[in-house]
Amino acid sequence: MFFQRCIDAAVENCTTLLDKLATTTYLRFAPDGHFVFASFATAFLVKMMRPDYRHLLDQSERDKIVSLINRVVDVMGSRDISIDDKHSAWLSASGP
Numbered sequence: 001m002f003f004q005r006c007i008d009a010a011v012e013n014c015t016t017l018l019d020k021l022a023t024t025t026y027l028r029f030a031p032d033g034h035f036v037f038a039s040f041a042t043a044f045l046v047k048m049m050r051p052d053y054r055h056l057l058d059q060s061e062r063d064k065i066v067s068l069i070n071r072v073v074d075v076m077g078s079r080d081i082s083i084d085d086k087h088s089a090w091l092s093a094s095g096p
Contacts (some may be wrong), residue, residue: 007048009028010041011065012081014072022075032088035076039092 021027027034030063045065048057057065075092076079084090 001055003048003053007045007057007065010044010067013037013041014045014068018068018071019076022081027089028081028083035088035092038072038076042072045069 017027017034021030021034044071047053049062050066073093075093076089082090082093
């Protein structure tokens with residue numbers, strides 16, 4: 001199914017950021033693209049929580065996605081990753 005493949009790709013993007021990149025000290029100096037890709041992936045996952053797409057995910061999958069999104073926001077907003085208030089990670093985590 002097309003949507004499931006998109007969801008899987010977005011989840012994989014987020015888990016790679018969390019489990020591989022954020023565990024190193026180098027993410028702090030990563031190109032902005034790393035944070036932009038994770039931001040778009042989480043934005044897509046948030047959109048998949050809309051009632052229009054409720055039939056595509058069961059409640060346990062929705063709970064896992066919400067938890068994953070929260071973890072991404074927490075990591076990108078942490079001062080271990082964000083250098084200052086103008087850093088892409090901080091801006092992505094703090095929203096508009």
